[in-house]
Amino acid sequence: MFGLVLVYYLIEALKMTPSLEVDIIGPGFFPKVIGVFGLILVCILFLSSKDSKKGVGEREKKISLEYQHLTPILLLLIYVLTLEKIGFVLGTFLFLSFNLKFLGVEKWTRSLIVSAVITAVIYILFNHVMDVRTPESDIFQGLMG
Amino acid sequence: MTIKRKENIMRKNNAKVLLVCLTAVLFICWMGPSSAFGWEPSKPVEIVSHSSAGTGGDIFIRTLSDIWAKNKFIPVRTSVQNITGARGDKARRYIAVKNKGNPHYLFSYVPSQLNTPILDKSDISHRSFVPLSLMAVQTPILVVHNESPYKSLSDLIEAARKKPKQITQGGGSYGNIASLVGKMLMDHAGVTISYVPYKGGGEATVALLGKHIDFIIENVQEVREHVKAGNFRIIAATDKLQSFPAVRTFKEQGYDFKTITQFLGLVAPQGIPAEAAAYYIKLLERTRGTTEWKSYLERNDLAEFSVAGDAMAKFLDDEELFYLRLNKEIGLLK
Amino acid sequence: MLGEVIHNLGVGFAVALLPENILYAFVGSFLGTIVGILPGLGPAGAMAMILPAVFTLHPASAIIMLASAYAGAMYGGSTTSILLNVPGENASVVTCLDGYQMALQGRAGPALCIAAIGSFIAGTMGIAGLMLFGPIISKAALSFGSPEYFALMVFALSAVASLSGDTIVKGLLAMTLGLMVATVGTDMTGVRRYCFNLPDLLDGVEFFAVTIGLFAISEVIITTAEIKSGLRKTVIKHKIFISFKEFLYSSGAIIRGSIIGFSVGVLPGAGAGVASFLAYSFETQISRHPEKFGKGEIKGVAAPESANNAASAGALIPMLTLGVPGSGTTAIMLAALMGLNVNPGPLLFSSRPDVVWGLIAAMYLGNIILLILNLPLVGIFVRILYLPLKYILPLIMILAVLGVYSANMAVLDLVFLCLFGLLGYYMRRNGYPIAPVILGIVLGGQMEVALRQTMIMSQGQPFFVFERPIVIFFLVLTLISIFLPLILKHFTKTQIEYDEA
Secondary structure, three states: HHHHHHHHHHHHHHOOOOOOOOOOOOOOHHHHHHHHHHHHHHHHHHHHHHHHOOOOOOHHOOOOOOOHHHHHHHHHHHOOOOOOHHHHHHHHHHHHHHHHHHHHHOOOOHHHHHHHHHHHHHHHHHHHHOOOOOOOOOOHHHHHO | OOHHHHHHHHHHHHHHHHHHHHHHHHHHHOOOOOOOOOOOOOOOOOEEEOOEEEEHHHHHHHHHHHHHHHHOOOOOOEEEEEEEEEEHHHHHHHHHHOOOOOOOOEEOOOEEEEEHHHHHHHOOOOOHEEEEEEEEEEEEEEEEEEOOOOOOOOHHHHHHHOOOOOOOEOOOOOOOOOHHHHHHHHHHHHOEEEEEEEOHHHHHHHHOOOOOEEEEEEEEEHHHHHHOOOOOOEEEEEEOOOOOOOOOEEOOOOOOOOOOOOOEEEEEOOOOOOOHHHHHHHHHHHHHHHHHHHHHHHHHHOOOEEEEEHHHHHHHHHHHHHHHHHHHHHHOOO | OOHHHHHHHHHHHHOOOOHHHHHHHHHHHHHHHHHHOOOOHHHHHHEEEEEHHHOOOOHHHHHHHHHHHHHHHHHHHHHHHHHOOOOOOHHHHHHHHHHHHHHOOOHHHHHHHHHHHHHHHOOOOOOOOHHHHHHHHHHHHHOOOOOHHHHHHHHHHOOOOHHOOOHHHHHHHHHHHHHHHHHHHEOOOOEEEEEOOOOOHHOOHHHHHHHHHHHHHHHHHHHHHHHHHHOOOOOOOOOOOOOHHHHHHHHHHHHHHHHHHHHHOOOOOHHHEEEEEHHHHHHHHHHOOOHHHHOOOOHHHHHHHHHHHHHHHHHHHHHHHHHHOOOHHHHHHOOOOHHOOOOOOOOOHHHHHHHHHHHHHHHHHHHHHHHHHHHHHHHHHHHHHHOOOHHHOOOOOHHHHHHHHHHHOHHOOOOOOOHHHHHHHHHHHHEEEEEEEEHHHHHHHHHHHHHHHHHHHHOOOOOOOOOOHHHHHHHHHHHHHHHHHHHHHHHHHHHHHHHHO
C-alpha cells in the first residue's frame, strides 16, 4: 500500500523543474531519489514477506485491534477539527468528559466535574500565566475580552 | 414581615445592585477605552519580522521598539517576533490573514517582502497591508573575504569572466534583493556567476567566513562587525558610506546600473481603522525627530527616507511595476 | 593563556554569584524546566516567554536567566520523554526510545536521574570546552561548508541502522517516509513541493505534529488497547533513585555523548537533535549487547541526554565568537543580547568580557542548580506515573494539542497529529520502527540543501568533494558505521562457534 503512495510521489517529483539556472540538481532530484529508493525497499519487503511479523515489540504483539480502541483518537480528531469553532474551553471540556467516561470513570458526574476542573486549570495556566494562546472561537473572544 | 425576611430582601436587593454594578463595570472594561483622544493601542503591540534576529529588518524594528519605550511614545509594551519560513510567506500570512484588521500587529517591510510574492505569484501582495511609513534606506555592499585576491570590483568580474560559473555568490533565498543585485551586476558585466542560496543572509555570512563562497552582497549593518574585525573586505557599495569612506561605489568603478531602493518600512494588516493608521504614521513621524533615531541611522550607514501613508502606497505600486519588469528581464519570471 | 582564562572566569563568577543573579538562575531554571515539560514548547519557547521580562535587567543577569531557562527546558523535555513517551523537543526524541521503556519497567527513577546527572556532566564539560577552546573551535568550525555538512548528514543517516534493530529494511522504509515528509514545503529555490495549495503547508509539515503524533498519540492508542483488554492493570512499583553501579555503567556513555554532542553543536545549523541521534547510534555500535537498546538500556538515555546538553554549550560558540546563531534558541539569545545593546560578533569577547564570562560562569552555576533542583524532583515526577491512566491519557492528548497548536496556530497541524498517531500505531503493530522517521525528517531537509549547494559550488566537477579532507573523513566514518557491526557480528559468531566446538 505504501508503494502506491511512493508511485504518486514519484510522479509529482517528475513534474518539478528547477528555477535556478546554475542549479544542477533541481527541486525534483531529491524526491526522485527518495521515491526510487523507497520503491526498491517496498519490493524487497514484498519479496521476503515471510518475516512480516519481525520487529514488532512485545507489547504490540499482545494487543488485538478492535475498533473501540481507536475511540480516544476519534475523539481527538473531532476535538481538533471543532476546536476553532467552539473554542478551547468548551472543546476541552467535552473532549475530557467523553474520554474519561470511555476510559473507565464510572459516574458521569465525576467525569464532568473533573473535566471542568482540569479545563479551568489549564486555561488559566496557559492563557494568563504563560501567555500561550489557546484556540478561541469568535464568540469566546468577545466574552473573554 | 419578620425581621429576617426584611433582611433577606435587603440582602437580595444589595446583591442585585452589586450584580448590576459589576456587569456595568465589566461591560465598560470590555468596551475598552474608546478614548476621546483618538485611537491608541490598548493591548501590547507586536511587531513582526520575516527574518531572524540580527538581520537588518529585525534590527530596524527593535530600534523602533526601543525608541518608543525610552521616550514613552506609546502607552503599551511592544515586542518583536521573528516568524521565519517560506521566504517570508509565513510572516506575511500571519499578519495579513490571521491578524487582519487587528491594529496591534505591525510588520517590518523590506523589498524582499514586496518581490517574493511577485515571484511566488502569491495572493498576498503589498495591497494586503496598510502602508504606514518608509523610514530609511539601506546600502547594499559587496563583500569578500579579507584573504581573497580581489581588491576591486574589476578583479572580481575579470575572475568571473575567466572562469564562468565558478565564482560564487552566497545569499538568502533566491529572489531576494541581494540575488537580484547580483544578477543585475552579472548581466551588466556580461559574466556568469553562480548563486548559492542559503537559508538566510546570516548563513551566507558564515559561509563567506569559511571561504566557501567568493562574495556576498549584504547590507552594511549585517557585516560591519566582521569588516571591523578584519575578516571581510568591502570592495564596492551602491552608495557612498559614512563609516567606510574609502569604499568606491559601483558607479565609480564603472558599473552603472539602476539599483533597487533597499527600503525599511512598517506596515499594518489591512482592515485596521483609519485612526489607528493615522496614529502610527504620526508615531513614526515623531520617531524621526529623536536623537536615538539619528544615531541609529548614522551607526548603520542608513539614509533617511521619509515616505508615508498614501505616498507610500503609490511608491510601493511603482516599485512593484519595476520589480515585475526586472524579474522578467532577468528571467526570474516567465 | 590558562592564567588568563582563570582570571576571566573569576571575574565571571564574581558576577554570577551575586545574590540576585543566583536568584535569576534559579527562577530561570525552574521556569525553563516547567516549559520544557510541555510538548512542543521547548527551550525556544521558554526563552521567548522570559524575553520581555529580561530587558529591564542588567545584560549579565538577563543572559544568566536565559541560559538557565535554556538548560532547564532541555531537562524538562527529557522528563516527558521518559515518563510519557512525549518528546518535549526534538533533542528529546531519542530519549523516548529507551527512557520510556525503562519507565514501563518501573525504572523511571533511574532514567530521570541519569538524565539529570548526564546533563550536568555534559553541560559542565561543554562549557569547559567553550571556555578553553571557544575561539579556536569556532575557526575550525568555519571550515565546515556545504560539502562537509552533506557528508555529516550522510553519516548521521547511517545511524538508522542502529535504530532499526533487526529490521533494517523496515527501518530504511521508515526513514524514507521521514525524508519524504521533509521534502514537503517550499524548497530552497522557492519551488513549492507537495503543498496541494494549502498555505499551511508552505513551510512544510510541522515537525512536532509528526513527532508527537508518532510517539505519544500512538502510545495513547496502544495503551487504550491495553487497558480495554485488561492487560494493564497493576501499577508497577517504581524505583526512585539510581544505584551507583548503574551510574558507573553509564559513565562511559555520558562522556562519549558529551564529546559527540559538543562537536556537533559547534557547527552552526547542526544542533542537539542530530547530536542526540549520533550519540545514541554510536553507543549501539560500540556496545557488546546492541540488542538491548530500545528495550530499556540505560546507556540509551545517558548518551543522548549528555549529547544534547553538550550540544547546547557548543552551539553557543558560534554565537559568541561570530555573532551567528547556530539554532533557533541561540537566535533568541542573540536577539536578547542585541536588545540589551550588546552586539555579538567577532569582537564580543574583547569588547564585553563581563557578559561573556558572566554567561560562562552562569552556565556552570545553572547546571549545578539544575542538578540540585531536579534530583529531588525525580521523586515527584515518578509519582506522576502512579496516577490512574484514564486521567493521564486524555491529559497527554490535550497537552499535545496545545503544544502543537502553539507552534503555528494551524488546525492542519493538529490533523496531522492525529494522522501520524494512527500511522504510528499502524507502524508499531507491523514492526516498523518509528525513530527512523524522525531521523529522516530532521536530516532530510538539511541534507538536500547541503547537497544542492555543493553541486552549485562545484558546478558538477565530481572530484571537488574529494579534495576536502573533512568530507572524506565522514564518508569513511559512514562506511565504518555500516560495516563494523557486520564485521563484529561475524567475529562474535566465529567466537561462539569456536566455543561450542
